[in-house]
Amino acid sequence: GRIIERRTGLPYGAALKKYVLDPAGVHHFALMTRTSPQSRLPDEVFYYDTPDALQGYSIYDDDPLPEFYSYGGFDGRAIDAHGGGIANAPDLTRFLDAVNGRTKPQLLSAPTIALMLARPSVTPSGQYYGLGWDVDPAGPAGPVVQSHAGAITWGTFSVVFRLEGGITFGALFNHLDTSLQVMGLDTEHKLIAAGYSITHWPSTDLYPTVRVVP
Secondary structure, three states: OHHHHHHHOOOHHHHHHHHHHHHHOOOOOEEOOOOOHHHOOOOOOOOOOOOOOOOEEOOOOOOOOEEOOOOOOOOHHHHOOOOOEEOOHHHHHHHHHOOOOOOOOOOOOHHHHHHHOOOOOOOOOOOEEOOOOEEEOOOOOOOEEEEEEEEEOOOEEEEEEEEHHHOEEEEEEOOOOOOHHHHHHHHHHHHHHHHHHOOOOOOOOOHHHOOOOO
């Protein structure tokens, strides 16, 4: 984030909006600020930490009661470029569609995309991690062209996928189970299998029909 600020001369959020989000058609995105329930955005979900997670005292002096980690365990401004974004599933797919997808404009050139998804020499076979993307040519639930997942203990989990045939989808959860195997890999495999199970897709653009709370 700081490198982007130095290179563009803009705050990270402003640079992201100007060079990535606006061109990709993403208009309902925000960066986290204070992680307190009263600081939630009007259309932001409530994050539910797992009931058996430890509570601790908030990092904010004006919030003296013990809280779950999602609210008061960290300050969102400290992780702006490291998972500090707030978005919805349609806008996640809009972003991915603008990166090696079918929408216009595309944010990256073909050579850049090829470099980004190239297999590193240290991983000669199977699933691998390119430049920011997981690639799994022979995944257990079907091939994955590119994907990325993220989570913050124990209140968020999100994934975005590009499958073969140009299938793009995203899923967001306002809870992260302590069983990362179940919440992570098992959930991802079920989502991928569901995507490949659909044989007929609408021929029209459904983005305009998506209802987003302003």
